[in-house]
Amino acid sequence: MHEGEKFLEALQRKAKLLYSSVRKTVDSFPDDCYWLLDPLARWTKAAFGDEAFELAANGYARYALEVNQLQQGYENSGVFFSGTRDGVVQEVYENPEYMIPYMWAAILIYPYWPSMVRHIAFLRDRFIKALPEGAAILEPACGHGALGLLAIEERNDLRVDGVDLSPAAIDIAERLRAVSGHAANSTLKVMDALDLQQAGEPGRYQGVLAAMLAEHLHEPQRLFRIIAHHLHPEGRCFFSTAIESAQKDHVFEFRTEAQVMTMAADAGLRVVDLISDGPRRPGVKYRPRALAAILEHRN
Numbered sequence: 001m002h003e004g005e006k007f008l009e010a011l012q013r014k015a016k017l018l019y020s021s022v023r024k025t026v027d028s029f030p031d032d033c034y035w036l037l038d039p040l041a042r043w044t045k046a047a048f049g050d051e052a053f054e055l056a057a058n059g060y061a062r063y064a065l066e067v068n069q070l071q072q073g074y075e076n077s078g079v080f081f082s083g084t085r086d087g088v089v090q091e092v093y094e095n096p097e098y099m100i101p102y103m104w105a106a107i108l109i110y111p112y113w114p115s116m117v118r119h120i121a122f123l124r125d126r127f128i129k130a131l132p133e134g135a136a137i138l139e140p141a142c143g144h145g146a147l148g149l150l151a152i153e154e155r156n157d158l159r160v161d162g163v164d165l166s167p168a169a170i171d172i173a174e175r176l177r178a179v180s181g182h183a184a185n186s187t188l189k190v191m192d193a194l195d196l197q198q199a200g201e202p203g204r205y206q207g208v209l210a211a212m213l214a215e216h217l218h219e220p221q222r223l224f225r226i227i228a229h230h231l232h233p234e235g236r237c238f239f240s241t242a243i244e245s246a247q248k249d250h251v252f253e254f255r256t257e258a259q260v261m262t263m264a265a266d267a268g269l270r271v272v273d274l275i276s277d278g279p280r281r282p283g284v285k286y287r288p289r290a291l292a293a294i295l296e297h298r299n
């Protein structure tokens, strides 16, 4: 049996209503989903014990319901975000009660959501496997840190430096890293990714992994400039974001895939590969989608 089944078994016990659609997604892409879920389950059990699978299931269920409600509010009112950046920092990133369950959801939506599931193979095949031998990766907003660990699990010649604004997220990431066997190849730091603006010598990283961060920034253009600064001239970036998707901490409303391409181009980058998926719901104004792209320098 796949070790990753532990996440699904807990979901079946804790959130029956959500289980059947998740099961369908995992069963449609088993190789990709278990590529993520199996090592994650091993690290989760070693770092947090068996009870963490139920916490993860509860965290996913709470998040899925909240996202549904917020998307409905956006659809009805047209208002994407009505809070403030400081409010989000206090209520989300600096609030462990919110952040800990949220981080379980953030990683589980990859294998659980039809809009995210193709990101797994895209990340593995177009980014991780395509990096040169011994590549160093910068991961802004690493959150739970699992994507960086999965990169090293796939290729133990890689190194990953992860940063995240949230101390609670970095705490989870540290605990997973400690049991993963990859601690020697990775570093983690609590830091605002926007402070990476001109930090360090340019072009040091052959890979930048900027997953699901841009929509959390008031000025996502700054993220593209940071990527351009840190990316090696021959390097590649995995970039992903949410489009027309309202969530508690989504402060920038991406409306089109073209916006991402324009922002990348304005920072001297080009999009060389792109996927974007979301449910087809007849009659809705806003169709939530998840975009993933590979960026390179436009030499």
Ligand SMILES: C[S@@+](CC[C@H](N)C(=O)[O-])C[C@H]1O[C@@H](n2cnc3c(N)ncnc32)[C@H](O)[C@@H]1O
Binding pocket: 093, 106, 107, 140, 141, 142, 143, 144, 147, 163, 164, 165, 166, 169, 191, 192, 193, 194, 210, 211, 212, 213, 216, 217
């Ligand atoms: C949806 S999670 C994404 C986590 C992970 N990259 C993934 O794809 O699952 C968003 C993350 O962005 C982090 N974040 C938001 N604003 C940030 C900033 N300015 N600098 C660093 N991290 C930030 C949050 O703390 C959170 O961990």
